[in-house]
Amino acid sequence: MSAIDDVQEEAKADMTPMIDCVFLMIIFFLCIEFKILEAKLPAYLPKDKGSQNTKVEPMEQLSVGIYVESEGKKVPFEDGTTVGDINPNNDRPYRYKVDNYRVKWVVGPKPLYNIQAVAAELKRIVADPASMVPDPKNPGTKKLMPVVIEPHPGVYYESVARTADACNDAGFEEINFGGGLGPTKKK
């Protein structure tokens, strides 16, 4: 009698802990979804802009212009939403993405059409000894020339951030943002 009892108990396994564990994992992975790791791009501003009354010598710098080639079209990011409408759940506009958006980079005199080419060109410039300019803070020494990213109207943050990221990777230490070119002209 006792031996039979034992066998029967072994046969019907208790599912409770397994289900508990599965729920726990479901909740864990649901929540972790939000937390995509973020990275930071130091874009330190020059400390002395706007307050100087001394004469500044013009310095050689590398200009990276970003021009819009194709404006693209805004399409809803989530299905069933309309671009421009407000999401009642969080009072923020529904998000969109932009299809067929293309830009052209002009690195120095050279026009380029994709970010990989820009990254390669920037690396080439860094390796070129002609890119060293005299350092005004430490006379007699040389440093890598600063780079100025100049986004033109209609350029999205995506292109600027990727460009700055590439500049940083190439080894440029001084990255400035030109701009003040205003928003896109409304037609």
Next chain:
Amino acid sequence: MDMQKISQEDFDMDMTPMIDCVFLLMIFFVLVIDLSQKNLEDLILPRAEFQEPDDQPPDNRPILNVLQNGSVIFEGKVAYDAIKDGSNYAPIKQLLLDIRRNGELKGTLKIVTEDIGGKPTKLVDDPILIRADKWTEWNVIGEIMKQCSQPNIAFWKVELAMSEQDKETGEKNAKLKGDK
């Protein structure tokens, strides 16, 4: 004998489900609180290919969120509404001045005095993070940077937030994939 067995089983209660539940709640709340305290809006950030991960964010770093239409959100409140304010960027300037003043009063922001162009200028020595959506037009972010560089605001350590994975395309950082 049988009765005794039952009562004994009743007595030593099974703690496993309770502990499971407690763990479940703990994980849930830790993650939710972590999200809400950071004042992070749900944005699609541009993908960083080469940047350092932001794994130890300082507690005192102000975070400006910029929505796709250009509105600036600070601590869950709309500081600059792109539709209402249009090209009037004064609210952005006011916001930065307020952040600086509050930080100075509470002592959460470190202010240093440096000699710039012959004049002593008070600079904020702590970083500020701009979290903008990848489909935000650049001019709003340019405007924030311009305001940050004004001598009476002087947030010069501007950081731009990027993501290690693009939420839109699902593309991951090359370093994460291991094919640098």
